[in-house]
Amino acid sequence: MKIHSKSTVKRNPRKRAGKYAITIATSALVLSACGSSSTSSSSASTSASGTSGGITTINWWASPLGGAGDRQKLITAFEAANPNIKIKLISAPTNTDTNRAQLITQISGGATTPDVFMGDVIWPAQFGAHGLALPLSKYLPASYFAKFAPGLVSGASYKGQVYGSPLFSDQGFLYYRKDLLAKANLPVPTTWPQLESEAVTLVKDGLVQNGFVWEGNSYEGLTCNFMEYLASAGGTVVNSGYSASTINSAAGLKALTFMRSLITSGASPASVTTMQEPQAESTFVAGNSAFLRNWTYAWADSQNPATSKVVGKVGVAPLPTFPGQSGPGYSNIGGWNLYVNPHTKHLQADLTFLKWMSGTAAQTTLGNLSFIPTVESVRQAFASSTTAPPPLQIAAKTKLVPRPSGTPNYAAVSQAIYANVNAALSGSTSVASALSTASSQMNSALGGGL
Amino acid sequence: MVATETKVTEATPTSKAASKKLRDRNQILLARLGWRFTTPSLLVVGLVTIFPISFSVILSLSNVTLSGNGFSLGGFTFNNFSILIHSSEWRYALAFTIFYTIVSVLVEVILGTMIALLMERLSGGRGPMMALLLLPWSIITVISAELWQYIFQGSYGVMQQIFSAVGLGKPVFLGSPTPAIISMMIADIWKTTPFVAVIVLAGLVMLPGDVFEAAAVDGCSGWVMFWKITFPLLRPTIAIAVLFRILQAFGIFDLPFVLTGGGPGTSTTSLAILGYKAMFQNLQFGPGSAVAVSATGLVLIGCLSFLKVFKSQVNSGE
Numbered sequence: 001m002k003i004h005s006k007s008t009v010k011r012n013p014r015k016r017a018g019k020y021a022i023t024i025a026t027s028a029l030v031l032s033a034c035g036s037s038s039t040s041s042s043s044a045s046t047s048a049s050g051t052s053g054g055i056t057t058i059n060w061w062a063s064p065l066g067g068a069g070d071r072q073k074l075i076t077a078f079e080a081a082n083p084n085i086k087i088k089l090i091s092a093p094t095n096t097d098t099n100r101a102q103l104i105t106q107i108s109g110g111a112t113t114p115d116v117f118m119g120d121v122i123w124p125a126q127f128g129a130h131g132l133a134l135p136l137s138k139y140l141p142a143s144y145f146a147k148f149a150p151g152l153v154s155g156a157s158y159k160g161q162v163y164g165s166p167l168f169s170d171q172g173f174l175y176y177r178k179d180l181l182a183k184a185n186l187p188v189p190t191t192w193p194q195l196e197s198e199a200v201t202l203v204k205d206g207l208v209q210n211g212f213v214w215e216g217n218s219y220e221g222l223t224c225n226f227m228e229y230l231a232s233a234g235g236t237v238v239n240s241g242y243s244a245s246t247i248n249s250a251a252g253l254k255a256l257t258f259m260r261s262l263i264t265s266g267a268s269p270a271s272v273t274t275m276q277e278p279q280a281e282s283t284f285v286a287g288n289s290a291f292l293r294n295w296t297y298a299w300a301d302s303q304n305p306a307t308s309k310v311v312g313k314v315g316v317a318p319l320p321t322f323p324g325q326s327g328p329g330y331s332n333i334g335g336w337n338l339y340v341n342p343h344t345k346h347l348q349a350d351l352t353f354l355k356w357m358s359g360t361a362a363q364t365t366l367g368n369l370s371f372i373p374t375v376e377s378v379r380q381a382f383a384s385s386t387t388a389p390p391p392l393q394i395a396a397k398t399k400l401v402p403r404p405s406g407t408p409n410y411a412a413v414s415q416a417i418y419a420n421v422n423a424a425l426s427g428s429t430s431v432a433s434a435l436s437t438a439s440s441q442m443n444s445a446l447g448g449g450l
Numbered sequence: 451m452v453a454t455e456t457k458v459t460e461a462t463p464t465s466k467a468a469s470k471k472l473r474d475r476n477q478i479l480l481a482r483l484g485w486r487f488t489t490p491s492l493l494v495v496g497l498v499t500i501f502p503i504s505f506s507v508i509l510s511l512s513n514v515t516l517s518g519n520g521f522s523l524g525g526f527t528f529n530n531f532s533i534l535i536h537s538s539e540w541r542y543a544l545a546f547t548i549f550y551t552i553v554s555v556l557v558e559v560i561l562g563t564m565i566a567l568l569m570e571r572l573s574g575g576r577g578p579m580m581a582l583l584l585l586p587w588s589i590i591t592v593i594s595a596e597l598w599q600y601i602f603q604g605s606y607g608v609m610q611q612i613f614s615a616v617g618l619g620k621p622v623f624l625g626s627p628t629p630a631i632i633s634m635m636i637a638d639i640w641k642t643t644p645f646v647a648v649i650v651l652a653g654l655v656m657l658p659g660d661v662f663e664a665a666a667v668d669g670c671s672g673w674v675m676f677w678k679i680t681f682p683l684l685r686p687t688i689a690i691a692v693l694f695r696i697l698q699a700f701g702i703f704d705l706p707f708v709l710t711g712g713g714p715g716t717s718t719t720s721l722a723i724l725g726y727k728a729m730f731q732n733l734q735f736g737p738g739s740a741v742a743v744s745a746t747g748l749v750l751i752g753c754l755s756f757l758k759v760f761k762s763q764v765n766s767g768e
Binding site: 097100101104105107108109110126130131132210217218219269270271273274275279283288342343408409411412415419420422423426427428429437441444445448449450 | 515516517518519520521533534536537538539540603604605620622624625626627710711712713714715716717724727728730731732733734737741
């Protein structure tokens with residue numbers, strides 16, 4: 001009987017239409033809520049800043065630094081120095097490409113948050129060209145940018161505007177096992193062929209499973225590794241006007257032939273073509289490799305007894321070069337900048353945060369966490385301190401090479417480099433044909449192609 | 451509600467025609483109720499599938515520029531498709547995607563049908579077996595791809611240990627193109643064969659038993675029975691399984707994204723990976739959308755022609 005009474009309700013067309021309208025309205029509401037989630041969260045933060053006694057809350061998008069709580073340490077110190085500004089940390093993905101994809105989706109969609117985001121040093125051209133980051137040089141005086149170490153500000157610029165405030169710098173280092181070299185009575189290598197022969201010797205003598213591990217996978221990190229060999233061989237990848245590739249040269253051939261020979265000679269395991277930073281580092285800290293090419297943080301990781309079996313046995317040196325070149329070899333520049341969302345509603349607070357993060361206190365905190373400070377004076381203080389983490393002492397003695405990130409099409413240029421270099425490393429194509437394919441793909445990328 | 455209602459109608463002594471009428475009306479009411487419940491989700495599905503598909507078609511035919519304020523479309527152009535046709539990466543990704551789809555779907559259908567035939571003969575324990583079989587399929591691809599990466603890992607991977615134990619050296623599976631493509635296919639076949647098996651099993655269980663009895667009386671061997679009776683009758687079911695699999699395999703993204711990142715080189719870069727790179731790494735939304743549209747168009751043509759061929763086969767079999 002219940003059913004019947006219900007069915008009469010259902011059959012009333014006006015009421016039915018009404019119910020449909022309600023369902024449609026509800027789903028529309030749900031949808032609109034999905035679409036504007038970022039806006040609503042930002043409006044919430046705006047109202048928070050407006051009400052409680054002039055306290056502004058800004059959202060900081062940052063991927064994890066070193067250990068857990070490092071970002072919070074900086075935030076706590078900042079908030080203590082600036083009681084009128086609260087920082088809300090948004091933990092960004094650790095994968096740089098995923099990180100960028102999420103940022104681009106949010107900012108191009110008009111989201112007002114995150115207000116400040118930590119981004120890779122290779123992003124300024126792409127973000128600047130597409131209006132996804134605020135040109136900081138319009139809001140900060142030239143004196144603000146004068147304090148940074150040479151090269152960092154030009155690396156953060158695109159078409160005359162500075163888009164990123166350098167937060168911490170990074171570069172490639174050679175990590176080696178002091179104990180193994182002592183056992184085999186070998187010196188710390190200063191040239192690439194020397195490193196190769198020492199690695200082969202150590203493996204042949206059965207002292208260690210692998211000689212030299214680095215980042216040979218088909219991804220951005222391989223572009224970094226390749227740039228180091230190429231620069232030490234005297235080569236470049238693009239011309240100064242970013243109009244044509246220069247990778248297919250004698251230097252390119254020398255660099256890539258050597259990289260491939262690391263694998264064929266047995267100095268590096270074949271699996272190096274599948275390694276990214278974590279795999280290379282874990283091989284080294286497990287005691288399974290004599291040499292490692294990695295970034296600054298690998299020092300701290302290698303000295304952490306919880307995860308490392310080689311605590312106290314590791315030495316750090318600048319990367320080697322090729323014979324006939326003045327040493328040391330080139331290290332690729334990495335690191336992270338702080339960028340400001342062009343849609344931010346709290347520009348003054350954002351700039352205050354940027355200034356504090358490039359101040360002596362924050363930069364010293366980062367240095368103590370074994371990140372290379374970007375502010376020249378702080379960097380020099382660490383370089384001359386004997387108690388500073390070794391990479392920070394050595395950093396001042398290295399030569400640096402940037403990636404060709406001055407073009408908005410850098411991502412496609414880099415893909416052309418790493419995919420073809422990786423193919424040559426795995427032996428699926430010859431070194432010469434890899435370079436010629438890379439060259440033509442880079443030219444197409446520079447022209448805005450796929 | 452339905453149960454109560456049937457009890458009521460059965461308990462009431464009415465004529466057969468009247469009870470049928472009542473049941474029909476209730477069917478209509480239930481259908482209406484169903485529509486009402488599904489309207490919100492249908493609307494959502496429409497908005498999240500039909501809108502993005504049309505929008506990417508528009509993007510692929512426009513001069514797209516991305517700015518801090520979203521896309522701006524600068525007029526109609528075929529330039530994005532011309533970029534594709536002249537791009538060796540796109541041609542490779544297309545060839546790879548087609549090759550990968552054909553091989554993995556073929557193997558999955560053969561294995562899945564064999565498993566289904568076996569399962570159908572299981573008298574007891576079919577339930578637990580089914581549950582066990584469905585485990586790989588129920589694991590999210592991102593997770594299973596991570597598991598396979600451990601298996602195929604180049605310095606401590608399980609597969610390498612097995613190869614080295616039987617004296618086959620220490621191959622790096624994900625380090626060169628052919629082994630990497632095979633590894634990726636194995637991971638996919640492991641995951642989706644159960645899906646095919648379950649669909650085919652459902653079809654097998656529905657087959658009429660009398661045909662098989664008659665064939666047995668006529669002295670047909672198992673082999674003949676399979677090819678002359680089971681397979682022709684199963685064709686529509688297999689067709690559905692194949693269709694579903696082609697649609698999924700052609701758009702493969704998660705497996706290569708996690709397992710190989712599209713490498714070594716670009717050897718496992720599917721159309722979906724290429725489109726992702728173009729759009730979200732290079733910010734080339736025009737050419738990137740063209741990649742997506744080309745994949746959608748091709749899979750649509752492929753499926754429609756497959757259905758057409760299949761239909762005529764079914765008709766000729768009757």
